Amino acid sequence: MATKKDKEDPKSYPDMALAELYHQAGGSEEVKAKVVELQATKLWVLWGGDWGKVPADMVKAVEEEEKTLKAALETAREEEGETDILDAYFALASFYSKIGDKDTAVTTFDEILKLGKLSSQKKLEALMGKVRIMSFFNVSPTKVLEEAHTVAEAGGDWDKRNRLKVYKGIDCIVGRDFETAAKLLASCVKTFSCEEYISFDGFCLLTVILNTLNMTRxxxxxxxxxxxxIRGALREGGGKLAREVCEALHSCEYATYFKAVVALEPVLESSRYLSQHKSFIVREMVVKGYQQFLQSYKSVKLSSMAQAFGVTESFLDAHLCRFINAGRLMAKIDSVEGQVETTVADKKNQQYRAIIEDGDKVLNRVQRLSRVVDV
Incomplete structure (x- = not known):
């Protein structure tokens, strides 16, 4: 695992940890102090509704720094070579990223990409900087990542290709493509070098949660x-709890697993990448627990299963009915005998269900379009 990159490295901005902190704490004093430290005037305007006017000394310092960086760029254009011009551009893009000026940062990265004789490495550096500033403000960077992938395949070095896997993995999380995200993140655990985007502990947390849902035992x-x-990184707090969920599922300790999944909800809520998927993740973890348990039985007493999961029979009955009716569990409940019986999925029935569901989706889209046209 790589250490944190130098904070003066252009790749270190925006401060992605600050975006996570703002998600968790809003306009708190801790967030305010960090904004002041970075002299992030644009973030003060966006986040500091209760902070009052942007301090005059901060505004002055930012204006002077911008003036100095622009002057350095002009000097490089007039007197120096392509390398110096490029360095000046990256310094300016880093500055705008640091203060939270998304639009100007993106424009500056685009100007870099238009420069002639730009190496693949510098193109990737600019594209990855663009991805970070967009992600910081919750703007989808999918198209930029596609462009970066094309450049990386043509001539990117191993480190940038590896870091792009993490970038892509996080983008897949936001888009709820958890299966792809899980594979990408798991492939980078031993070679992680992406501290400019996410801390190693945060990366491991995402990796454990997503792969608990998607990996085989x-x-x-x-x-x-x-x-x-992962064992070294997730030793306390939410990370430790995520490990407990994973280990309990693997060990078939279902009562412990259920309790840990419930306790994990605040951890999911605190993650800016997972919070919007909290209910979905919890539901899928519950389903996976039931699926794994039922795989071992042709039939099992409802009371025995309820005891294994540490819940009441009535709760389990209602829960199982919900997931059976939704087609998530291949089972049926014999209420007379108090038994849960597993069933072998019929391939044709599964295909029929998929066709019906796809047809319903198409019909709903047509109906929405029809309403728009009528209007």
Missing amino acids: VDLKKDIIDGPE
Whole structure:
């Protein structure tokens, strides 16, 4: 695992940890102090509704720094070579990213990309900087990532290609493509070098949660539970709790698993990448627990299953009915005998259900379009 990059490195801005802190604490004094430290005047305007007017000394310092950086760029254009011009551009883009001026930062990165004789490495540096500032403000960077992937495949070095996997993985999380995200993040655990985007602890938290949902038990044990990097990172707080969820599922300790999943909800809420998916993730973890348990039985007493999960029979009955009716569990409940019986999925029935669901989606879209046209 790489150490944190130098804070003066252009790749270090915007401060992504600040975006996470703002998600958790809003316009708190802690956030305010960090904004002042960065002299992020644009963030003060956006976030500081209760902070009052932007301090005059901060405004003056930012104006002077911008003036100095622009002057350095002009000097480089007039007197120096392409390398110096490029460095001056990156310094300016870093400055705008630091103070939270998204639009000007993006414009500056675009100006860099238009420069002649730009190497693949510098193109990637600009594109990755653009991704970060967009992500900081919750603007989808998917198209920029696609462009970066094309450049990386043509001539990017190993480090940038590896870091792009993390960037892409996080973008997939936002778009709820958890399966792709899980694979990308898991592939980077041993080679993580992306502190400019997310801390290693934060990265490991995402990796554990998503792979608990998507990995097989064998791979989960090998790649996640026994992974020394993850064990070393997630030793306390939400990270430790995520590990407990993962380990309890693997060990088939279902009552412990259920309690840990419930306790994990505030951790999901505190993550700017996972909070919008909190209910979905909890539901999928519940389903995975039920699926794993039922795989071992042709039939099982409802009372025995309820005891295993540490819940009442009535709660379990209602829960199972919900997921069975939704087609998420291949089982049926014999209420007379108090039994849960697993069923073998019929491929044709599954295909029929998928066709019906797809047809419903198309019909809903047509109806919405029809209403728009009528208006």
